[in-house]
Structures are given as structure tokens and as C-alpha cells.
Amino acid sequence: MLSRVAESFYWLARNVERAESVARILDVNYVRAMDLYATHDGRSERLWRSVLRCAGFMNDPASEPNLHAAAEALTYCAFAADNASSIRSCVRIARSNALAIRAELATEVWETVNVLYLFVESSNASSVLRAGPSRFLRRIRDATQALAGVADAVLSHGEGWNFLQVGRFLERAYMTARVLAAIEVDDEPWAESQRLLEMCCASEPFAKGSSRSPEARDAVDFVVLAADFPRSLRFCTREVDRAMHRITFAPHGTFANDAERRLGRLRARFDFTPLEELLVLGPHAFATEATIEFEELGAAIETTYFPRLPRAVAG
């Protein structure tokens, strides 16, 4: 497979997955913020600040926009062109990557991306807010989930599909880590652990798996270490590792490149380290470190498979 094509598969999956995560985070918090409408104790501002930490500005806290009202934060996270993680930006990036590999993508996959793109391009912040953002956010989630299903069902599970898996699960692990880093579980253990579970789409699987009345620590345990929950750090890391080994054919337990070495180390950590030991410096420190590890893993994948190619110039 062309390196350029592999790279587009990877970024297509990452951006679609990010759009889905951001949509879910916004939906959860918009509904929660409605409980705080008439309060003036700073809780609402704190809530939106934490949303922006996981779904808004990604790497540069200094660029934190002063947007702590629901409408402004939502507009920024869903539509801002200068926010590369806004839903609109993610969908645009995903679509231009899909276009670049149009010859490799089955038509049904392409159409799913293109229909999502046309929908987002035809939406705007004011109409979405007027109707209540849930409908818009729901359609984003539906479309992104449909894409994963269509890709699984119609693409050959060869190299391209494996790069989709790498992108999808790496991004998912990264967003789970970011969400974990953004909650304030020490301040309001119960409310914040519920919010964590909802933002990770984990409330129901978590409730099913816990027999006693859960504590905040159990929620963190679940999104980090649950072996079978498809958004836990452990699960996602394992999926990235598997997809990578399907690409290189390196036997399990070995590595063929730096990215696989990092993955093996991460897997061992999540598979065999007890939560107390992981959280010895507190959940925030743990989560912050995890986001950095996933960023470095992403960089290692890019260096291994997508050596910088000169950009084509139009015309």
C-alpha cells in the first residue's frame, strides 16, 4: 500500500473518532449544564472549562479562549474553524483524507463520510443551538458509528482497514485519557465519576458490571482497565497493538519498530499493573502522562509509516 494512502486511512479514522468523542462530550455536558442554569456559584463555568480542556483547545492551554457560557463553548467546540478539534474541522479533515483515498475506499464508505460532511457543512451554530444541540450531536454520533460499521462490513480487512483500526483506537484511547484528565474527581467524587462514565459512553456497561454501589475509584478503574469495555485505555491499546502486528506480521510479544515497542510496554502496563500503583500520583497526573504517551505513540507511528512526503501543490 502507498504510504500516502496508509496515512490517509489513519487520519480519516482519527478525525472521525475525534468528532464522535467531541459530540458525545458536548451532549453530556450540555444536558448537565441545564441543571446549573440559574446557579451563580461558578459551577457552570467550571464545567465548561473542563469541557474545553478535553474537547476544545488541545495542546496549548495558553490559547484557552474565555468561553465559559454553554452557547459559546458549544459553538467553539462544534464549529470553530480555528479549532482543529472542532467537529466541523474534524469532519473536513476526515473528508479530505477520504477524498485522497477515494480509489481505495469502497463507495459505501466514501458516501458515509461525504454525507456526514455535507450535513455538517449545511449546519450552523445558531440553528443548532435554537433546535437544541442534541439532535445535531446525535446525528454526528450516528454517522461516525455508521462509518465504523460500514468500513468493517465492506472493506477488505487488509492493510488499509488495519490503519483505520490503528487510527480509531489510538484516538479513542487518547480521548479517554483526555476526559480522565479533565474531570475533577477529588472535588465531587460522585457527580464527576458519573460524568466521566457518560463522556466515555460507559455508564451502562459499568452499571452492568458492578454489583455493589459504585465509588468514584471504580469508575476510574473501569475506563482505564476494563478488559472488555471498548473505550478503556487497556482495550484500545490492545486493539492498536493487534492492528499494528497485523500490518508488520511481527509475532506477538515482539516488535518490528519503535511504535510496536512502545505499544508492548503500554500493554504490559495496563494488563499487569494494579490501579493503586497506576494512580499513585492521583488520577489527574496519571491521565496527563497517559495523554503524552499516546501522543508519542502517534508520532512514532507517523515516523515509521508516513515519512514526510513533499506536499503536492495545486495547479
Place this chain on the structure above:
Amino acid sequence: MDGRSADRMLDVRLASTAEFDEMYDARGEPRPPYVSLAATLTHLERGEVQSRVQSINTTLLQRGVTFTVYKEELGTERVLPFDVVPRILTADEWAHIERGIAQRVRALNAFLRDIYHEERILREQRIPRELVYSCPHFAREMIGVDVPRDVYVHIAGVDLIRDERGELFVLEDNVRTPSGISYVLENRDVLKRGFPILFAGYAVRPVDDYPARLLQILRHVAPPRRPEPNVVVLTPGIYNSAYFEHAMLAREMGIELVEGRDLIVADNTVYLKTTRGLSRVDVIYRRVDDDFLDPLYFRADSTLGVTGLMNAYRSGNVTVANAIGTGAADDKAIYRYVPEMIRFYLDEEPVLQSVPTYDCTDPKQLRHVLANLESLVVKNAYSSGGYGMLMGPSSTAAERAEFARVLAERPRNFIAQPVIELSSHPTLIDGSLASRRVDLRPFALCGADVEVPPAALTRVALREGSLVVNSSQGGGSKDTWVLQG
């Protein structure tokens, strides 16, 4: 008055026009192949037609069957307007077209082989030598270079029009990187799915084997001793106006769609950069113009091409389709000599007529052109898409003066032709049928021999009275049916 008739489609018995109508004869009766279609259209309700048209347009948009319009906002994507009323060609008409186009492409291939080798046609002074050498697309780099199986033009798109008597004329040959086949394939697919009733009573020859036939000829022209050749499509990238087509053809042929930066030349051999290292390329179906193919030989500022490609090509290690330098054969100034080529190389009379064309480099003909600008079409030989053209009868005095000035200055850059009325075809405009001008672009494929698949593009000028069918100038397209014999 029948109250329901207002909802019916067919008030299509249009006022008779000066031009030839493809669907109705002079008495307003449908021509034989159109009888069934006309009857179907009569019974359709306007609302139903509208909703089908709308859903077809949504399908095209969602599939991304779009082209890019420049000049407006940088790279705006548009759906090429699709008209649901199909254009029908009988088996006999098609057999004539097929014969004519195959003949033409054979002659053009022979001409290209000749001007880059023996130059017989120039030495025998059947075509002026300076005319060929002054073609901007004549490639000196190709002199003496042998191309696999002597095929230069692997894919041709030949534009045909019909005059007021219904006679077919070749308007121009496109033998560099002709586009449009993707619309042929998509138009058929969306019409079959979106408007099946129109097909009632017809046996239409399918078009969907075009990609397989294209792949076959591309494999046929691979360098020798490469039994399983690796064929790729080379595109300028996602911002090119025909990117949709490049991706579609690669997808349907099951081969890689590559950009220049995906290729590298080592030891005069072209390779793909893959996740598993380099992989050899044997045939490049390129949709990049000559000028951009290799910065070492052509434009040094091009980033769309591949450094060293020309050397690999001249060494015979890779086939480029169409060959480099084919533009000397579809130059507008060379066009008038194609009948001469047919006689010279094939010893046949042309099956299809050419439009009489004035050579402005000949002072006598130039004088005639300048004296008759009002009744002629003057075309800039080196711009396409319907730009740089003077339509004499509808021009203003100022426009004519401007053309007279540049004509006298650079006669080699222009040709002049009498105005040929394009035929018209009923077309759905704002919910009713109206007469609009059409042309026809059949595609020819040349491998072991020339074949003309029954896949032709009908372009339609959607603006009332307009004779310009180009998509950049408000043109649309129609599904084109070639009937089984």
C-alpha cells in the same frame, strides 16, 4: 380543457427550430427511436418528475460526482447538471460513428508515429512542416523514441456535432487526457436507479465494462517481458477538476491511484513508495499534462510529476498513456489536415466529415476571415473549455475589432470556421421540456486495435440559445443510449 393535463409533462412538441432536433422531426413527430420515450414522458406527472430529479441530484452530490469550478471561490465543488431526458442513438447511427472514429484514431496514431520518426507526411508536403513544429505540444523529446506497439493515443475523446440537416461533423479530437467517461458511467447508473420507467421498451447497450476494457488495453501496451504489469493512474491530486474521474477509474480497474510524490525513479525504472518498500510500475495512465510530467524535461516548477520519468520512458521501462507529445495531433491548426492523414496513411476516404477550417497563417485565407468575422467562429487554438472564442453572429463590433487585432498579430494561434448549428434535444428546464443544444463525445480505446465502446457523453448547453456545452460555461450532460441492433 382537461384539468389533469396541466400536471402532465409533455408539452414537448416544441416550436420548430432552425436547428436539427434529435427527438422530433420537422412535422413534430418523434423520430422512430424516440417514439417509446415520448409516450412515457407524456404520461408522467410533473410532481413525480421533479421529485425524481431532486433525488437523482442528491445521489450525485452524496456520491461526490462533482467537478471543481475555479475563478469563483477557490475550488468550489459542483455537481455537473444532469438532465434526465436521455439521448438515443440507433445501432445504425452508432455503427457509422464507430467506424468513423476508429478510422480517425488509427490515422492520428499513424501520424504521430510518422512525425516522430520518418516524417513521410511532411517530406511529401501533405502537411506543412512548420505547422507541426510550431505546435506547442509537439515534443522534440519524442523524436526517434519507439513506444510499445506503436500506440500513441490509447484513449481518445472525439467531439461530434450535428448540423441543421442532421449531418454529423467532427468538431475536435481530444487525444491528450480526454475526460468525461465517469459521467457516462454515473449518468447511466443514476438514471437506471432513479428513473427506471424511462427504459421501458428499450434495449440499451451497457456501458459498465468500460473500465475493464481500458485496463485491458493498458496492460496490452506494457513494456515487453512484463507478463503481470503493474498499472497505475497518475492524478494531479484532489484539487484537480477531474479528480472524481481519476479515482473512479482507478477504483473500478482495481489499480492504484497515485500522485507524483508517490513515485520515484531509480536506474531509469519507476517505483511506487509503499508501506513495504518500493514496487515497480510498468504502465502509467496519466491524467497529468505533458508539461507537468517531469521537471527535468518540462516545467521545472512542477511538483505534480516525477523527476526522471522521461528517462525511464525513453529507456522503455515504463509506458505512459497517452504517450507524450500526442498534443501535436489534436492541435486545432492540425485538425483540418486529419482527412488528409486518413487518405495518406490508410488510403481511405474519411467516414466522418470535418468542419471546413480556415488556416489563418495563409494570408489569403486570413483576409477572407477578417472580412467575414460576423459569420464565422474564431477559436484560439490554445485555450480550451470554451474560453477565448469569438462567436461571429452574436459578437459585438468591439469584440470583432479586438479579435481582428490579435488575429493579425498572431495568426498561428487562431483558426476560423463557419458557424455550425448544433442539433438540439428536449431537456428538462424548470420542470418543463425545452430545446437545448447538444454535442456528443464518444471515447475510443486503442490497444491491439481501435475499439469504440458504446459509451458516449452527450453534453448539453443549458442556457437558452447557447452553443457552448462546456461544463465550465453552464453545460450539463445527458445519459446517452446506444441501442442494440
